Amino acid sequence: MLPPALVAERPALLMVQCWLAELRSQWAVMRKCADQAERLLQRSGGHAGVTPVQTVQGEIAAARSYYLVTNTSLAQQQAAAEQALALLPADHVQGRGFALINLARIYRWQGRLAETELLLENVLAERGLHPDALTLRLLNALTLHYVYTMALDRAEQTGQIYLALAQESGLKLSQGFAHSVLGCVACLRNQVEQAERHFNANAGDLQAVRAAVLLVQVYFYILLVGRRKTERSHAIDAALDRLAQLARQYGSTEMLRTVEALRVHLALQQGDNRHCRRLPAL
Numbered sequence: 001m002l003p004p005a006l007v008a009e010r011p012a013l014l015m016v017q018c019w020l021a022e023l024r025s026q027w028a029v030m031r032k033c034a035d036q037a038e039r040l041l042q043r044s045g046g047h048a049g050v051t052p053v054q055t056v057q058g059e060i061a062a063a064r065s066y067y068l069v070t071n072t073s074l075a076q077q078q079a080a081a082e083q084a085l086a087l088l089p090a091d092h093v094q095g096r097g098f099a100l101i102n103l104a105r106i107y108r109w110q111g112r113l114a115e116t117e118l119l120l121e122n123v124l125a126e127r128g129l130h131p132d133a134l135t136l137r138l139l140n141a142l143t144l145h146y147v148y149t150m151a152l153d154r155a156e157q158t159g160q161i162y163l164a165l166a167q168e169s170g171l172k173l174s175q176g177f178a179h180s181v182l183g184c185v186a187c188l189r190n191q192v193e194q195a196e197r198h199f200n201a202n203a204g205d206l207q208a209v210r211a212a213v214l215l216v217q218v219y220f221y222i223l224l225v226g227r228r229k230t231e232r233s234h235a236i237d238a239a240l241d242r243l244a245q246l247a248r249q250y251g252s253t254e255m256l257r258t259v260e261a262l263r264v265h266l267a268l269q270q271g272d273n274r275h276c277r278r279l280p281a282l
Contacts, residue, residue: 011037011044015059019094027068034063034070058087062095065102078106097134101141108145116145129161131169136162140174143181147188155185176202187238199242237263 018033038060041053062084064070065077072080084099100123107116120142127135139162146155163178183198240263247256 009040011040011056014040015056015063018059018063022063022094022098027066030063030066030069034060054087055089055092058084058092059095061087062099062102065099065106074106074109077102081106093132093134097137101137104141104145108148113145113149117142117149120145129165131165133169133171133174136166136169136171136174139165140177140181143178147181147184150188152185152189156182159185183242192238195238195242199246202246 014033014037018030018037021027021029021033037056041056061080064072065081065084067074067077070077070080081099081103084095085103088095088099090096100119104116104119107113107119120138124135124138124142127138129135129139139158143155143158143162146152146158159178159182163175163182166174166178179198179201183195186192186195186198240259244256244259247259
């Protein structure tokens with residue numbers, strides 16, 4: 001660990017701290033690091049030490065392409081993502097991956113579903129399929145996109161590739177995410193045994209279970225808010241029941257509250273307001 005005083009005076013070190021915070025989903029820390037790094041660059045006249053200033057500027061832009069890091073419009077987030085991709089070197093895996101996935105999200109939120117799909121598919125085709133962190137993040141994003149568009153056959157095919165590469169990489173968290181999204185696909189197809197198998201694969205690892213809850217939370221909000229497919233409520237209920245069981249197994253109040261919030265959200269989507277009082281304070 002470097003002395004905080006040293007980190008606070010080095011734009012490049014601040015952005016290293018920023019990406020460590022991204023791995024932990026510490027969005028406020030990311031925002032603070034990006035803002036401080038930008039101020040230091042401006043104060044120093046555009047010098048970033050041994051790290052090229054263009055790289056640091058690209059990192060700052062990448063961080064600001066995510067809506068939880070910066071309170072800006074969708075157009076500004078898109079501009080930040082595109083700037084990051086223009087500035088960051090090809091080997092900056094974390095920054096480029098973060099910007100690419102955010103750009104895909106922005107396209108999806110703009111209703112540009114075909115462009116979202118094309119962006120992710122083209123990047124993966126250019127890179128090839130390798131068991132590295134960026135490829136795994138892109139496969140995760142593409143699989144979730146297929147789920148969002150209800151292209152479940154393609155979601156399963158891509159998810160299986162994602163799982164195989166995650167296992168080859170040895171990255172436990174990526175394996176947990178892959179099992180989670182495949183479990184979601186199985187739930188939506190009413191394939192109970194397959195869903196159980198994928199969720200059970202995470203049951204031995206608390207970190208993977210937390211990843212499962214996070215992924216399913218994001219997925220269900222996309223599905224319920226964006227698609228409003230209430231006819232699939234039975235499959236969604238089954239997935240939530242399984243997640244609640246895992247949460248109780250590990251004694252996680254946070255996980256139980258998340259599952260309960262999703263269950264109430266599902267009821268509200270179906271016009272059932274009786275459960276509003278059950279909504280936990282998140």
